[in-house]
Amino acid sequence: xxxxxxxxxxxxxxxxxxxxxxxxxxxxxxxxxxxxxxxxxxxxxxxxxxxxxxxxxxxxxxxxxxxxxxxxxxxxxxxxxxxxxxxxxxxxxxxxxxxxxxxxxxxxxxxxxxxxxxxxxxxxxxxxxxxxxxxxxxxxxxxxxxxxxxxxxxxxxxxxxxxxxxxxxxxxxxxxxxxxxxxxxxxxxxxxxxxxxxxxxxxxxxxxxxxxxxxxxxxxxxxxxx
Numbered sequence: 001x002x003x004x005x006x007x008x009x010x011x012x013x014x015x016x017x018x019x020x021x022x023x024x025x026x027x028x029x030x031x032x033x034x035x036x037x038x039x040x041x042x043x044x045x046x047x048x049x050x051x052x053x054x055x056x057x058x059x060x061x062x063x064x065x066x067x068x069x070x071x072x073x074x075x076x077x078x079x080x081x082x083x084x085x086x087x088x089x090x091x092x093x094x095x096x097x098x099x100x101x102x103x104x105x106x107x108x109x110x111x112x113x114x115x116x117x118x119x120x121x122x123x124x125x126x127x128x129x130x131x132x133x134x135x136x137x138x139x140x141x142x143x144x145x146x147x148x149x150x151x152x153x154x155x156x157x158x159x160x161x162x163x164x165x166x167x168x169x170x171x172x173x174x175x176x177x178x179x180x181x182x183x184x185x186x187x188x189x190x191x192x193x194x195x196x197x198x199x200x201x202x203x204x205x206x207x208x209x210x211x212x213x214x215x216x217x218x219x220x221x222x223x224x225x226x
Contacts, residue, residue, distance in 0.1 A: 004189055006141050010137075010156045011185050018178060026173045027109070029102050032166050034113040046163035051103045052131030052162045060138055067145070069205050070195060075141055078191030084139045085183050099126040100170050115170060121169055129172040129180035135162040136184030142177050144192055159184075 005012075048055075055117065057079065064075050102123040104110050113122070139155035146152065162180055166172040172180075 004192065006149070007147060008153055008185065008189070009030045009139055009149070010142060010152045011103045011161070011181075014156055014160065015182065015185075018181075021174055023180060024123070029174050030104075030170065031112055034170065037114065037116075037168070041168065046116070046119065047159075048161050049131060049165040049169060049171075052133075052135040052166075054140065057134065059073065059192070060141075070199075071145060072190070073200075074144075074195045075192045077194060078137055078188040079139060081190055082133050082184055082187035085129060085187065086130050086133050086180075088105075089128055090130065094125070094127040096124050100173060108134045113170070119169060126172055127176050127179070128167050128183055129163070129176040131166055132159075132163040132172070132180030133184040133187075135159050136181045137182075137187050140185040140188040144188060167217055170205065 044138045061072075061075065064072050075175060098106070099122050101110075101115070104113060115226040132168070139159040143152040143155050159181065163177045166177050166180075
């Protein structure tokens with residue numbers, strides 16, 4: 001547990017400092033963020049939000065293969081845990097909960113905000129934010145792997161950027177994002193503790209990828225073609 005406290009301390013600090021915002025009117029928060037929009041941040045947060053999708057996960061899996069299989073086990077278990085939690089809540093307990101856009105539209109409040117032109121809006125299944133849960137699982141996983149407090153702060157900032165983007169883009173309420181942060185982070189913690197408690201012999205092994213050989217084979221194949 002001491003390792004988790006040391007490496008994820010920035011995350012715990014962020015959770016504590018951001019908790020009071022849960023008690024502020026969710027409508028007021030959305031309006032305040034919306035009135036702070038700029039053309040630059042419209043593009044920036046639209047691009048940032050994409051970090052919480054499946055493509056990022058696939059890329060990370062490739063990176064994890066470069067480390068001991070223990071970390072691959074942690075990653076897969078944590079990711080599955082995060083997905084199950086999100087789906088149980090989003091599609092189960094809180095299925096049909098209105099996202100900000102539809103809530104504002106149904107209550108005649110759309111005139112108080114301005115939408116980003118061309119952005120596809122989601123209507124329901126708002127809790128929790130899947131993008132936020134995914135990115136916080138990823139950044140907390142790498143914080144555990146990095147063993148560096150500075151890296152943990154940088155990774156936290158990446159996660160917060162993606163989380164905030166979901167509010168900025170009018171896709172989620174603040175509570176959706178906050179609990180997505182919690183679910184994602186604690187999924188990596190649970191996976192780390194489980195793998196540590198039940199070590200396997202294959203955890204110490206590592207997949208060897210011969211990049212130089214692969215490059216040479218590719219070059220040879222290209223020479224034969226051209």
